[in-house]
Amino acid sequence: MRKFPILMIASLLSLILAATTSRSTHAHAALVRTDPPDSTVLAEAPSQVRLWYNEPISVSFSTFQVLDLDGKPVELTGIHLDELDPQLVILDLPQIGDGVYSIHWHVLSAADGHDTQGYVVFGVGNSADLNTAVTHEVQTAVPWTEVILRWLNYSLMALVIGAVVVVQFVLPRAQRRTVLTDSYLPARRHILKLAFYAALGSLVVGVGLYLYQLSRLLANLAAEATWLGTGWELLVDSRWGWLWLGRQATFAALAVLFGKMQQRSNWEIVAVVLVVGTAVLQALTSHAAAVTDLSSLALLADALHVLAMGAWLGGVVSLLIGIPAVAAQALPEQARQLRKEAWRVFGPVAAVSVGLLVFSGLVSAGFQVATPDAMLTSFYGQSLLTKIGLMLLMGLFGLINSASLHSRIAAPLARLLKKPAGWTPFSANHLPRLVLLEAGVGLVVLLATGIVTATPTAVGPAYLPYPDEEQPSAMTQSVEDMIISFSSKPNLPGQNIFLVRATSHRRPAPAEVAKVILRFTYLEEDLGTVSVEAQEIDTAAYRLGGGYFSLPGRWHVDVAVRRLGVEDSIGQFEWIVPPTAEPQPVLLSDQSLRPILLPLGLAGFLLIVTVGLILWRRKQRQSSLEDVLGAAETLVGAK
Ligand code: HEM
Numbered sequence: 001m002r003k004f005p006i007l008m009i010a011s012l013l014s015l016i017l018a019a020t021t022s023r024s025t026h027a028h029a030a031l032v033r034t035d036p037p038d039s040t041v042l043a044e045a046p047s048q049v050r051l052w053y054n055e056p057i058s059v060s061f062s063t064f065q066v067l068d069l070d071g072k073p074v075e076l077t078g079i080h081l082d083e084l085d086p087q088l089v090i091l092d093l094p095q096i097g098d099g100v101y102s103i104h105w106h107v108l109s110a111a112d113g114h115d116t117q118g119y120v121v122f123g124v125g126n127s128a129d130l131n132t133a134v135t136h137e138v139q140t141a142v143p144w145t146e147v148i149l150r151w152l153n154y155s156l157m158a159l160v161i162g163a164v165v166v167v168q169f170v171l172p173r174a175q176r177r178t179v180l181t182d183s184y185l186p187a188r189r190h191i192l193k194l195a196f197y198a199a200l201g202s203l204v205v206g207v208g209l210y211l212y213q214l215s216r217l218l219a220n221l222a223a224e225a226t227w228l229g230t231g232w233e234l235l236v237d238s239r240w241g242w243l244w245l246g247r248q249a250t251f252a253a254l255a256v257l258f259g260k261m262q263q264r265s266n267w268e269i270v271a272v273v274l275v276v277g278t279a280v281l282q283a284l285t286s287h288a289a290a291v292t293d294l295s296s297l298a299l300l301a302d303a304l305h306v307l308a309m310g311a312w313l314g315g316v317v318s319l320l321i322g323i324p325a326v327a328a329q330a331l332p333e334q335a336r337q338l339r340k341e342a343w344r345v346f347g348p349v350a351a352v353s354v355g356l357l358v359f360s361g362l363v364s365a366g367f368q369v370a371t372p373d374a375m376l377t378s379f380y381g382q383s384l385l386t387k388i389g390l391m392l393l394m395g396l397f398g399l400i401n402s403a404s405l406h407s408r409i410a411a412p413l414a415r416l417l418k419k420p421a422g423w424t425p426f427s428a429n430h431l432p433r434l435v436l437l438e439a440g441v442g443l444v445v446l447l448a449t450g451i452v453t454a455t456p457t458a459v460g461p462a463y464l465p466y467p468d469e470e471q472p473s474a475m476t477q478s479v480e481d482m483i484i485s486f487s488s489k490p491n492l493p494g495q496n497i498f499l500v501r502a503t504s505h506r507r508p509a510p511a512e513v514a515k516v517i518l519r520f521t522y523l524e525e526d527l528g529t530v531s532v533e534a535q536e537i538d539t540a541a542y543r544l545g546g547g548y549f550s551l552p553g554r555w556h557v558d559v560a561v562r563r564l565g566v567e568d569s570i571g572q573f574e575w576i577v578p579p580t581a582e583p584q585p586v587l588l589s590d591q592s593l594r595p596i597l598l599p600l601g602l603a604g605f606l607l608i609v610t611v612g613l614i615l616w617r618r619k620q621r622q623s624s625l626e627d628v629l630g631a632a633e634t635l636v637g638a639k
Helices: 004-021 144-176 185-220 227-236 239-261 268-284 295-328 332-368 372-377 379-405 407-416 428-453 594-638
Strands: 031-035 040-042 048-053 063-067 078-081 088-092 099-108 115-124 474-479 482-489 494-504 513-522 529-533 535-538 541-549 553-563 566-577
Touching (some): 040 541, 063 088, 144 185, 144 268, 185 227, 185 295, 239 268, 332 594, 379 428, 494 553
Antiparallel strands (some): 048 088, 063 099, 078 088, 099 115, 474 482, 482 494, 494 541, 513 529, 535 541, 553 566
């Protein structure tokens, strides 16, 4: 029993380490760059289109359609991943004529099964007018079927986790505080029965999640894709499928185990390990698996969050359902005593779980929300704030319940209201109804969580703060005998016109300029470098149009001036692309939340562990002292 927390933490750590050592990190798949860039008009038709995403893509579950001006699809000659880069999708085009084309993409993350979609437009030939491209709005509505499935998943998972915590940790302790032996056995059986049905329910919800995933894929894939073929492929050919199989196997094993444990066999430790396994598997398919740095910390926080929510919410429901079974088999006074002891032992478990929930939640929020303004303005942030509000309400009910049980907790309120010592806000008889209310709000918190987890997170370049320094409209550099200037208009993410002026100040100039090549490198993250030749539009003036600044932030632009018989003169420009045309008003703050929330969450976690250890040691000492005193009393009595 004493090994319980150590065992839990050890299995959690080893599972997360095992799961993270052999994998890359993942996110809701976002298109970060294309070649040709979005909104570019090319002089000649390309033979390939390259699309870079911020995570590996499952090409067999993704679709790419190139439509011409009339909306007619261009038959692609190939769709494949780059051999060296699983985040780069290459579309092989047939010979296409002048015109405007739009690429509609719908991709499945190879990691977490989230799908995303969007489109890119490009033109071929001087007469191409990009405004005429065939596009359709990308839907961003809340996927309610997914939200409900996630809600059911979390609720049943909470029951499974809570049942194990109560059976393994709460009931045996409560038993030791009462005089009747085995008085909690009916509760244990009742709770295990509930856990058995919850594990079975989780299996059914798992099937629902699988069918939902499959139906979304089939809606997107070609007409010849079948439920059977694609269903099998999804299981054995994607990371999502393997994790899903692991999840189902774990819940099936737990259902069998709960059946066995009802007959009093000692399988508790295996149940604890399996329950930790379900939390880790859940974390591996969540947004936490999308974090690219400190990914083990993000996964650990998420898995702990799931365990803590199960211990609290599932624990409350397990006791609510289990305790009446005890009452039915005992005298009223004994039943009252048994009920009280069980809730008393559960109190500290609930308090630690709430602490862990809050601090692991803060760490997760630090990973998933870029800034306080992103929290206020994004749908993700707003849903998270709603969830936190509901959590506070739930915490308030929890506090009222604890105060009704422990007059010590109610003491400050009693003093304030001038009530006698030992006063509690409600009598213990009201407890079941109050606890039911707490559990009810918990279920609403889980619904809000379903929305949060089904929504794209509020991090990424879109949430970068507006740069402090103002970008001059043009920059000029002197390189050897050349004077090179560079400018970008409107200088926003997306399509821009780049103008270069390159003249030699030596007279006569050593050589004619043959070519001007621009090389774009994004400095906020590794997107590689794109090289493009600018067109001469006037003497010493060169122009390039296109979406080469695909994201806001800092860019490095090399302007290479090539002349015959002379080494390239390369102007190097550090260039800032602001996220919007105008600085957005700062609502609260546009500074990163991560440096605040991560240390806060970790410090809170350490505080809980330290206080827990101190209290535990004090209790140990107290109980050994009581043992010694008890032994001495027996000895004296015997004499
Ligand atoms: C201060 C309080 C809390 C904060 C800041 C918080 C924050 C978060 C964050 C940021 C996530 C990650 C969502 C994602 O994957 O995009 C999350 C997930 C989750 N939260 Fe909370 N949370 C809090 C309280 C709670 C409570 C009270 C419950 C339930 C009783 C809860 C249950 C969950 C569950 C089930 C998940 C899903 C984990 C997964 O899918 O892996 N949270 N929370």
